[in-house]
Structures are given as C-alpha cells and as structure tokens.
Amino acid sequence: MAKQFGIDDYINGIKASDKRILGKAITLIESKKPEHRDLADELLKAILPFTGKSIRIGITGVPGSGKSTFIETFGKLAIEKGKKVAVLAVDPSSSINKGSILGDKTRMEELAKDPNAFIRPSPSSGFLGGIANTTYESLLICEAAGYDYILIETVGVGQSETLVNDITDVFLFLKIIGGGDELQGIKRGIMEMADLIFINKVDSENLAKAKLTKTELSRALQFITAKEKDWKVPIILGSALENEGLTETFEKIENFISLKNKNGTFLENRRDQAEKRFEFWVKEYILEKAKRDHSLENSYLEHKKNASDLHSNSSSEAREFVKKLFGN
Secondary structure (H helix, E strand, O other): OOOOOOHHHHHHHHHOOOHHHHHHHHHHHHOOOHHHHHHHHHHHHHHHHHOOOOEEEEEEEOOOOOHHHHHHHHHHHHHHOOOOEEEEEEOOOHHHHOOOOOOOHHHHHHHHHOOOEEEOOOOOOOOOOOHHHHHHHHHHHHHHOOOOEEEEEEOOOOHHHHHHHOOOOEEEEEEEOOOOOHHHHHHHOHHHHOOEEEEEOOOOOOHHHHHHHHHHHHHHHOOOOOOOOOOOOOEEEOEOOOOEOHHHHHHHHHHHHHHHHHHOHHHHHHHHHHHHHHHHHHHHHHHHHOOOOOOOHHHHHHHHHHHHOOOOOHHHHHHHHHHHHHOO
C-alpha cells in the first residue's frame, strides 16, 4: 500500500525541495475530493510565509515558435546565474489537439536532469485536468520550495493567456518570423498583455525579415496603452536554439521587475492576483455546494481583504467564506 503523506511530510519535503514531494503536493491541490481539499488548505496556509520571493514569468506563442527550447535555454541560463527554476504548464486546449506541452520530458531533457530545476509535466494524455485551475497554487508550492524563477508555459489563445497573465509578474510573447499573426495577435489581446517580445529562430538568412517583423510589431505597440509606466516593451531578436538573445532577455526581465518595484506596482499586482484567486475560489466552492443562500457581504469583504493583504492564502479565505455562507 502506498504511503499516506501527512501535513508534516509535505511541508518538510517542500522546504527540502524534494521533487517527489513537490509533485505529490501539486497533485493534492489539484484534487477536488473534500478530504484532499482540507489537507491542501492546511498545506497552503503552512507554506504561505515561505512564498512571494520568486519571479513569475508567463510564456506564450503560437505552436512551433520554440517555447520548449526557449524555456530550456532560459532555464539553464538562470541556473548558471545561481537561480533555481521551476516550469509549470497550462494547456486547456490540449484535450482537443492532443498535443502535450511538457508530457515528454525529453523535450527539455537537459533542464529536467538539473538538480536546480523542477518541471511539472502535463498528464500523458495531453489533458491537464485541474492544473489550469490550480496553477496559481502550484506556483506557491514551487515558491515555498525555494525556486527563484517560475516559468509558466501556455499554448492556445484567449482564456489560457489571460489566466497566465493574471498570475505572473512578466508576460513574454514568443514570436516567429512570417507567422502572419501580428494583427491576429492584437485581436486576441496577446499584444496588450505582453511585457516583452522575443522573436525566435533568427539567423543570418532571415535577419532582414526579422528586422521587418520587429518594425511591424513596434508600430502595432504604438496603438496599445503600456501596462507599466515608463516601460517600453522590448522586442528582442534571437535564437533559443543557439542561445542568442537570451542574456539580453534575462537582463530585460530583471530591469522590468526592478521598475515595478520602484513604481510600487509589483506588490500591487501580487495583491490583485490574490484577490482574483479569492474570487475564483469563491465561485468554485459555491458551485460545489450547488445551492443558493443569502449573501454575507461583510464577511465576504473581510475574507477578501485578508487575501488582498496577503495575511492568508486566497483559497483558504474563500473556503472559510463559503462555509459561513452555507454552513459547515
């Protein structure tokens, strides 16, 4: 019989960066079984003091733009600079296209083998189940384990990009030359969310086209309100495969985080994210109850403020509110 892990097993394993325990902890918070939710909430409350110190980076791009190669090369670069890197995947559309982002770790073989890296693959079927709903909580687990950079990869359009943008500090748009998706990207809202654009797979043969693409993207950005004051979205030409442009990307991300801290928007955005997760979990738990009851406005605002002030975990505060709303 498989060992049943208790709260201390999870906490000690996470603090020790035990990858096996990390995987089990994420599986636990994905579960919708009531007995698992109780333990998951207890775990999230216990690790909260150890969270908040990472840089959360969302990475998106059309299929074929080289996201896996980019993540592996960037991850190795960050590790060379003394950082620990965790990779999470969000792919709500994979049940349709059957494409698994990280289902095969051989796509990031070198990074997967590094003791300072943790990769959370999608299930072998290519369908992520509840991970899209619990990615925020998953990254908290990784933060508590001491990972400095958490890379969240998304595939598809619309909902997955919005989800990732709402839980990260930096949103990176990976572009390929001649993809024909400049205007389409604007329609999808990806350009509005981008904090940095990396044009991948640039070499001597397509350098002229790459520069033209950069010019077109620069023009498009002129019509978009900047997300961050005093930040002009960088457009970097490079090749993840050849490790070109990655150092500049790393530096731009560091500069962006420094600017957000200077402007006071880094913590403000984190608070907003916690509020959004609170509201998400309120809806989730109300749906679980499948019944209606009277509203407790003051209680709602109290728990929401606890989450916003980072006094407690968003999921836990939402659950306590729902308990009051419907009774235990």
